[in-house]
Amino acid sequence: xxxxxxxxxxxxxxxxxxxxxxxxxxxxxxxxxxxxxxxxxxxxxxxxxxxxxxxxxxxxxxxxxxxxxxxxxxxxxxxxxxxxxxxxxxxxxxxxxxxxxxxxxxxxxxxxxxxxxxxxxxxxxxxxxxxxxxxxxxxxxxxxxxxxxxxxxxxxxxxxxxxxxxxxxxxxxxxxxxxxxxxxxxxxxxxxxxxxxxxxxxxxxxxxxxxxxxxxxxxxxxxxxxxxxxxxxxxxxxxxxxxxxxxxxxxxxxxxxxxxxxxxxxxxxxxxxxxxxxxxxxxxxxxxxxxxxxxxxxxxxxxxxxxxxxxxxxxxxxxxxxxxxxxxxxxxxxxxxxxxxxxxxxxxxxxxxxxx
Amino acid sequence: xxxxxxxxxxxxxxxxxxxxxxxxxxxxxxxxxxxxxxxxxxxxxxxxxxxxxxxxxxxxxxxxxxxxxxxxxxxxxxxxxxxxxxxxxxxxxxxxxxxxxxxxxxxxxxxxxxxxxxxxxxxxxxxxxxxxxxxxxxxxxxxxxxxxxxxxxxxxxxxxxxxxxxxxxxxxxxxxxxxxxxxxxxxxxxxxxxxxxxxxxxxxxxxxxxxxxxxxxxxxxxxxxxxxxxxxxxxxxxxxxxxxxxxxxxxxxxx
Numbered sequence: 134x135x136x137x138x139x140x141x142x143x144x145x146x147x148x149x150x151x152x153x154x155x156x157x158x159x160x161x162x163x164x165x166x167x168x169x170x171x172x173x174x175x176x177x178x179x180x181x182x183x184x185x186x187x188x189x190x191x192x193x194x195x196x197x198x199x200x201x202x203x204x205x206x207x208x209x210x211x212x213x214x215x216x217x218x219x220x221x222x223x224x225x226x227x228x229x230x231x232x233x234x235x236x237x238x239x240x241x242x243x244x245x246x247x248x249x250x251x252x253x254x255x256x257x258x259x260x261x262x263x264x265x266x267x268x269x270x271x272x273x274x275x276x277x278x279x280x281x282x283x284x285x286x287x288x289x290x291x292x293x294x295x296x297x298x299x300x301x302x303x304x305x306x307x308x309x310x311x312x313x314x315x316x317x318x319x320x321x322x323x324x325x326x327x328x329x330x331x332x333x334x335x336x337x338x339x340x341x342x343x344x345x346x347x348x349x350x351x352x353x354x355x356x357x358x359x360x361x362x363x364x365x366x367x368x369x370x371x372x373x374x375x376x377x378x379x380x381x382x383x384x385x386x387x388x389x390x391x392x393x394x395x396x397x398x399x400x401x402x403x404x405x406x407x408x409x410x411x412x413x414x415x416x417x418x419x420x421x422x423x424x425x426x427x428x429x430x431x432x433x434x435x436x437x438x439x440x441x442x443x444x445x446x447x448x449x450x451x452x453x454x455x456x457x458x459x460x461x462x463x464x465x466x467x468x469x470x471x472x473x474x475x476x477x478x479x480x481x482x483x484x485x486x487x488x489x
Numbered sequence: 490x491x492x493x494x495x496x497x498x499x500x501x502x503x504x505x506x507x508x509x510x511x512x513x514x515x516x517x518x519x520x521x522x523x524x525x526x527x528x529x530x531x532x533x534x535x536x537x538x539x540x541x542x543x544x545x546x547x548x549x550x551x552x553x554x555x556x557x558x559x560x561x562x563x564x565x566x567x568x569x570x571x572x573x574x575x576x577x578x579x580x581x582x583x584x585x586x587x588x589x590x591x592x593x594x595x596x597x598x599x600x601x602x603x604x605x606x607x608x609x610x611x612x613x614x615x616x617x618x619x620x621x622x623x624x625x626x627x628x629x630x631x632x633x634x635x636x637x638x639x640x641x642x643x644x645x646x647x648x649x650x651x652x653x654x655x656x657x658x659x660x661x662x663x664x665x666x667x668x669x670x671x672x673x674x675x676x677x678x679x680x681x682x683x684x685x686x687x688x689x690x691x692x693x694x695x696x697x698x699x700x701x702x703x704x705x706x707x708x709x710x711x712x713x714x715x716x717x718x719x720x721x722x723x724x725x726x727x728x729x730x731x732x733x734x735x736x737x738x739x740x741x742x743x744x
Contacts, residue, residue: 383563
C-alpha cells in the first residue's frame with residue numbers, strides 16, 4: 134500500500150497533469166483516497182460509540198496518552214482491539230475473495246464456498262466442545278482450515294487435470310461435508326457450549342482483547358498478501374482472460390495458480406481463526422470495487438482491502454451498539470448492509486452497460 | 490538464422506498422430522499456412538510450436554534456442570499467439586485488454602509507460618477500434634472481439650506470430666485488410682507468421698509456404714506454389730477441388 138502510494142506520488146509528480154496516463158489514474162486514485170478517509174472515519178466512529186459515548190476530542194486525548202483512566206480503558210482494552218481486528222479481518226477476507234475469483238475465473242468464488250471456513254469452523258467447534266482455552270480454539274480453527282485446503286487442493290488436483298470448475302465443485306462438496314459435520318456437532322453438544330458455537334459460526338469479534346494489538350500475525354499476513362497481490366496484479370489482469378492467453382503472454386501458470394491458492398488460503402485461515410466464520414465479505418467487496426472503480430488488480434487489491442475493512446468495521450460497530458446491551462453476530466450485519474448495497478450496484482452497473 | 494524451426498517433431502492427440510518427424514524452418518519474412526481437415530491437429534500443432542503443450546519427441550527451436558529451455562516470459566517476448574477462443578471473466582475495457590500485450594516486456598512492479606499506451610492505441614487504430622477503447626470487452630460482437638485479440642497481438646509485437654484462424658468472425662473487408670497488415674509487417678519487419686486457414690484462395694494469396702496435415706501423422710511441407718495443386722488438395726480435403734487462374738492468382742472451386 135505504502136510503496137504503491139509513494140510510487141504513485143513519484144509518477145504523478147514527474148508527469149504533467151495533462152498526461153493521459155495521469156488522467157487514467159485520476160479516478161481510481163480519488164476512490165482510493167476516499168476509501169482511506171472512510172477507513173479513518175470508520176475507526177473514529179467505532180471508537181466513539183458504545184455504552185460510554187466518547188467525543189472525538191476525548192478519543193484524540195486518549196490516543197495521545199492523556200485522558201481519564203476509564204476512557205483509556207474503554208479505548209485500549211475494548212474498542213480499539215475490536216475495531217482493529219474487525220478492519221483487518223475484513224481486509225483479509227476481501228483480498229482472499231478477490232484472489233479466489235481470479236484463480237477460478239468465477240464471480241461466485243469465495244473462501245467460504247471453497248470450504249476453508251467450514252474446516253476452520255469444525256476445528257474450533259471441536260475445541261469449544263472439548264472446553265479448550267480461546268488460544269487453543271484459534272489453533273484448532275487454523276488446523277481445520279489447513280486440512281480443508283489440503284483436502285480440496287489434493288482432491289481437485291487428482292491426476293493432473295486442475296481446472297477451475299473442478300476445483301470449485303470440489304470446494305462446494307467439501308464445504309457441504311463440513312456443514313454436515315457442523316450440524317452433527319451442534320446436535321450432540323451440551324446446551325452451555327451451544328451459544329458460543331453459534332456465535333462463532335456467525336462471526337464473532339467480541340472476544341478481541343488488548344493483547345491482540347501487539348500480535349503482529351494479522352497485519353503482517355495482510356500486508357504481505359497485499360504486496361504479493363500487487364506484484365502479481367498485472368498477471369491477474371491477464372489471467373482473467375484465461376490460462377491459455379496468460380501462458381501466451383509469458384505467465385507460468387502452474388506456479389501462479391499454486392501461489393494464488395496458498396495465499397488466498399493463508400489469508401482466509403488467518404481471518405477465520407481470529408473472527409469466526411464471517412461469510413459474504415470476500416464475495417461482495419471485490420465485485421463492488423469492480424463495479425465502482427476498475428477491474429485492474431493494481432487498484433482492485435488495495436481498494437478491496439480498504440473497503441472490506443470498512444464494511445466489517447462498520448458492521449461490527451453496528452452489531453455491538455444497535456440493540457445494546459445485547460450484541461448481534463457481526464455476520465448478520467454484514468449481510469444486512471452488504472446485500473442491498475451489492476444488489477443496487479449490480480443493478481446500476483447493468484443499467485449503465487445497457488445505456489452505453 | 491531461422492526464427493522458428495523444428496526437427497523431427499512428433500505430436501500426438503491421445504493416440505492419434507498429428508505429425509511424424511516434421512522438419513520445418515521459418516525464415517524472417519516468411520508467411521506459413523497450416524492446412525488440414527477438422528480435427529487433424531492444426532490448432533494442436535500451433536499450440537505445440539508455441540510451447541503451450543508438450544511434443545512427444547523432437548525439438549522446437551526459437552532463434553536456435555530450444556523452446557524447453559526458455560521461460561514463458563522469454564518465449565512471449567519473441568512469440569505471440571492469436572488464440573481461437575477468447576475468455577473474458579471480468580469486465581475489463583477494450584483498451585485494458587489490448588495493453589496486456591505489453592506484459593512480457595514489463596517487470597513485476599513496472600507500470601505501462603507512455604510508449605506502451607501509444608503501442609496499444611496504435612494497434613487499436615490499426616484494427617479500427619479506437620472509438621470503442623473504453624467499451625467493456627463483454628459487450629463486443631464476435632468480429633470486434635477478434636479484432637481486439639489481433640490488436641493485443643500487435644501490441645505484444647512479437648517476431649513470430651502464430652495465428653489460429655485469424656479470419657474467424659471477420660467480415661470480408663477486415664479479412665483482407667488485417668491479413669494484408671499482418672503479412673506486410675511480417676515481410677517488411679523481418680518477422681515470421683504461421684497461420685491456420687480454411688480458405689484456399691486466401692492461402693494462395695498470402696502464404697509463401699505451407700504445411701499440409703493429411704492425417705495419421707502424414708505431412709507435406711513446401712512452397713504454396715508447389716503444394717496447391719488439385720491432386721494434393723483432393724487428398725487433403727477428401728473432396729475434388731479444381732484450380733483456375735484469375736487476375737494472376739489461383740482460384741479454387743469445390744466440385
